[in-house]
Amino acid sequence: MVTRGFTGRPSGSELSERIPPGQHLVENFPVLTAGPTPRIEPADWTFTLKVGPRPVKIWNWSEFNALPRTRMTRDIHCVTSWSKLNTAWEGVTIDDILADAGMSAPTPFALAHCYDGYSTNVPLADLAAGKAMVALNYEGQPLPRDHGGPARLLVPHLYFWKSAKWVNGLQFTERDEAGFWELRGYHIYGDPWREQRYRND
């Protein structure tokens, strides 16, 4: 339905094909979080890899920082309708985390867990093969606290609530288990190109 009198602010044409349906471009980096911003000192930070309820490996900050580093520059898309192009990240890919634990993924599903109790589910297929990382740097600087510092998950091809801030663990699960927002009406998978914003999309 055309809205009477609305023309909008169309974006540059060569960029528009990088913007999924219903999204608009921003230059700034909005912050959206469901609660207070946790304060985690790197000295207190740990990352736990679990299979079901069982922890299989725990890294502290310096151990985690010694893992191989990968850089990614990606477009990101938030479900609240903003997209930001060419964001530059550096961190440790999920592949390298699994390799350091000496294992291959035991199940096709995972939940990321966070310091503030947040969680989000991401299928293994979207985490492995260089598609996702635990990001430690943003634009060449340590990740700011309000953007998830010291570490956040980065799954850039899904809506950005999947890129969980203040991440402290990854848990492989037998089934695809809904996380925090997925239990609160948001889509179980969250592909921006298919506009999977809410549960029935």
Place this chain on the structure above:
Amino acid sequence: MSATTSGWQSCAIVEIASRTPAIKSFFLRLTEPFDYKAGQHVDVRLTGPDGYTATRSYSIASAPSGSDLIELAIERLADGEVSPFFHDVAQVGDMIELRGPLGGHFLWPGRTENPVLLIGAGSGVVPLMAMIRYRQASAEPVPVALLLSSRTSFDVLFRDELLELERSLPDFALALALTREPATRRTDFSRRIDPPMVADVAARLPAAPRSVLVCGSNPFVEAATDAALALGVEAGAIKTERYGI
């Protein structure tokens, strides 16, 4: 849970009311009425003649009541795409596409006697207003305090209604924080939000707040949540809605 959306619906604007110099209320008649909870929002979608669309979220200001009218209160951002359309172009009778209710987290805690502290800035009071209106209509015995930051007293969204509620609703405390004008009421403040201010307003509740809801810009939400944490409120009892700016 009713947070699952149905599809888009086209709704008529039935009334437009100027609330402050920068904020107008838009009353929309739902063609497919839905139940919602105080604190939820809708997504609004505008479509240009070429099919270009712009989608934004707006909190519902009205209290759930079974009515098919909802109120949105939209602040005009100078270079924005959607909010200036509402302020400068939209008229009564226009059809607007929306869907909802959305959001299953930033919700009125309700059905307890635990005190609730609401903290908002500017148009961030919108979902909090839905909660206060719901609290009044439902007569749930929940003590509520609202700390609302605005530039001047003219910028206080829903000012007259809030002042009236403060007089008529037992267990409701109102504190305004005016950042660009001296406050005239002794219960208000003339500065930006800070921890002593949040402590002062929390102390107007009969007991320590068991639930804190904060809505506004990101820097405001950061300041307010830090203050609530300093007061000893558990992180898990603090919910925030950030308008993304």
